Amino acid sequence: MSWTRVCEVDDVEEEDVIGVSIDGRDIAVYRAEDGSFYASEGHCTHERMLLCEGLVMDGIIECPKHNGRFRITDGKAMGAPVTVDLRTHPVKVEDGEVHVDLG
Amino acid sequence: MSTSADLSSDVRRIVVVGAGECGTHAAMALRDKGFDGEITLIGRESVHAYERPPLSKGALAVDEMALVHPWTPEQLAQAHIDLRLGVEVMGIDLEAGTVTTTADAGGEEEIPWDRLLLALGSDPRRLQLDEVTYLRTHEDAEALRALLHPDGHLLVVGAGFIGLEIAAGARERGMDVTVVEAGSRALGRIVPEEVAAQVVALHEAHGVPLRVATTVTGLRREGDRVRAVLSDGDELLVDAVVAGIGATPTTALAEAAGLLVDDGIVVDEALRTSDPRVFAAGDCASFPDARSGGRVRLESWRNAHDQAETAAASMLGQTEAHVAVPWFWSDQYDQMLSVAGLPGTGERAVLRHRDDGVLLHLGLDAQDRLVHAAAVGPGAGVAKDIRVAEKLIAAAVPLDPAQLEDPGVPLRSILKAATA
Numbered sequence A: 001m002s003w004t005r006v007c008e009v010d011d012v013e014e015e016d017v018i019g020v021s022i023d024g025r026d027i028a029v030y031r032a033e034d035g036s037f038y039a040s041e042g043h044c045t046h047e048r049m050l051l052c053e054g055l056v057m058d059g060i061i062e063c064p065k066h067n068g069r070f071r072i073t074d075g076k077a078m079g080a081p082v083t084v085d086l087r088t089h090p091v092k093v094e095d096g097e098v099h100v101d102l103g
Numbered sequence B: 001m002s003t004s005a006d007l008s009s010d011v012r013r014i015v016v017v018g019a020g021e022c023g024t025h026a027a028m029a030l031r032d033k034g035f036d037g038e039i040t041l042i043g044r045e046s047v048h049a050y051e052r053p054p055l056s057k058g059a060l061a062v063d064e065m066a067l068v069h070p071w072t073p074e075q076l077a078q079a080h081i082d083l084r085l086g087v088e089v090m091g092i093d094l095e096a097g098t099v100t101t102t103a104d105a106g107g108e109e110e111i112p113w114d115r116l117l118l119a120l121g122s123d124p125r126r127l128q129l130d131e132v133t134y135l136r137t138h139e140d141a142e143a144l145r146a147l148l149h150p151d152g153h154l155l156v157v158g159a160g161f162i163g164l165e166i167a168a169g170a171r172e173r174g175m176d177v178t179v180v181e182a183g184s185r186a187l188g189r190i191v192p193e194e195v196a197a198q199v200v201a202l203h204e205a206h207g208v209p210l211r212v213a214t215t216v217t218g219l220r221r222e223g224d225r226v227r228a229v230l231s232d233g234d235e236l237l238v239d240a241v242v243a244g245i246g247a248t249p250t251t252a253l254a255e256a257a258g259l260l261v262d263d264g265i266v267v268d269e270a271l272r273t274s275d276p277r278v279f280a281a282g283d284c285a286s287f288p289d290a291r292s293g294g295r296v297r298l299e300s301w302r303n304a305h306d307q308a309e310t311a312a313a314s315m316l317g318q319t320e321a322h323v324a325v326p327w328f329w330s331d332q333y334d335q336m337l338s339v340a341g342l343p344g345t346g347e348r349a350v351l352r353h354r355d356d357g358v359l360l361h362l363g364l365d366a367q368d369r370l371v372h373a374a375a376v377g378p379g380a381g382v383a384k385d386i387r388v389a390e391k392l393i394a395a396a397v398p399l400d401p402a403q404l405e406d407p408g409v410p411l412r413s414i415l416k417a418a419t420a
């Protein structure tokens, strides 16, 4: 396990997403409506749009480009145009700080 | 997305004409919805379905053009879709329930159907002039790319989405670009004036002048260049001329078969044509818009998808009226422009200036319900707000204009309050 601190809890609004960069790699960090955090690869699996500009609603991130939808908890692709699941990463929150493990 | 299937048992053979964005998606959606009969997908273009939006965007900027395919040939094969590429449908016989195609071997073939979907797309409107290039297919894109040289000069006719995207792409390749537009401003009816002005300013900042109320009255080849005569008397010596002046729906086939056509193949809310066994969807279809009460025909990527879903459901006897909010996007330089809903129905407009450079134009009806939203701004910054606006349009509830105007009040919280 190698945890990287990516942001503070307050940097992400509830039901929202921000983009962070870990060693030059784009990662999307999500905060669900219940306050829990998730992380995934930063780019959509369709045409590599940055997901951090997308809308999070009801536990789903919607890609801003063609509205491809992924479940934020496990990255599952929810149907056309996205057919390939989004890779997710473990997240932990400690002392108000969010850490992501890229493995 | 599978829906509970009420498969009309008499529907065993479905033919889809047009293997583009809409037709291909409809074929896949039929399987998704549980149809296990025969699906024949016939397309005139010889390459496997690809996306058109990148053709006027990324494809112009890169050295090697790669087509984006929404589905792999394997996916279609796995779904047992009988794909006939490079084959044109020449006629429809409604009485016999068949289509006639140019068969691969050169002769003709008759293919029977129980349900027929026409997803024929549209064709670029053309000028009555030679020496003009248009952009619809990947072949057009290759031809256009060959004309883009860093030290050349490109004349773009038409300041609509495609014309402006080509202008941006050519400029990014280092070309000098001039855009002429016959109308009084860029981006016509679909984009409000304030938003269009910001797009025009972006072009001007990149050194691309826009000449409105100007047409091309003549083009003359001079060696390897072209002399363009403009309606104001000016002459430009350019290396290439490309026009993006709109598109006309591909309807000749439907018309010849006796189907009702009126600026598009006329369909009802289930996308059924004047013959109940025949459906039309995508760029070629003119459908009733529930919100405005009028007829609309949309040329947009997402409409092609949404209508493919609806048409697939309708052909299987599942009722699914098409009620999606129209949505469109365009990329120019490092900015994105996006529109939701239909303009013209708004009684008044509110402008929201975000401090990150995003400008949102929100059109409200007499009851202060949102009917139309347009935005432009850096990166994909407009995407979230336009998506929220789309949900606000769908919610169709009165909103507080003062809140909509105030960038300090997130649109999301307005949506939450509106749909609570």
Ligand SMILES: Cc1cc2nc3c(=O)[nH]c(=O)nc-3n(C[C@H](O)[C@H](O)[C@H](O)COP(=O)(O)OP(=O)(O)OC[C@H]3O[C@@H](n4cnc5c(N)ncnc54)[C@H](O)[C@@H]3O)c2cc1C
Binding pocket: B017, B018, B019, B020, B021, B022, B023, B042, B043, B044, B045, B051, B052, B053, B054, B055, B056, B087, B088, B089, B090, B119, B120, B121, B122, B135, B136, B137, B162, B250, B253, B281, B282, B283, B284, B298, B299, B300, B301, B302, B304, B327, B328, B329, B330, B331
């Ligand atoms: C350059 C360009 C850029 C675009 N950019 C955007 C954008 O940024 N955002 C957006 O929302 N939309 C954009 N669009 C619009 C979008 O691509 C179209 O709305 C969409 O492709 C429509 O899908 P369709 O299936 O209805 O038509 P098409 O994709 O055109 O498919 C129709 C197919 O039917 C075939 N066909 C027609 N007649 C026959 C016949 N008789 N027999 C066999 N085959 C036949 C045609 O050859 C064609 O392949 C753009 C379009 C173009 C051309």
Ligand code: FES
Binding pocket: A044, A045, A046, A047, A048, A049, A063, A064, A065, A066, A067, A068, A069, A081, A082
């Ligand atoms: S790039 Fe994400 S849905 Fe197309």
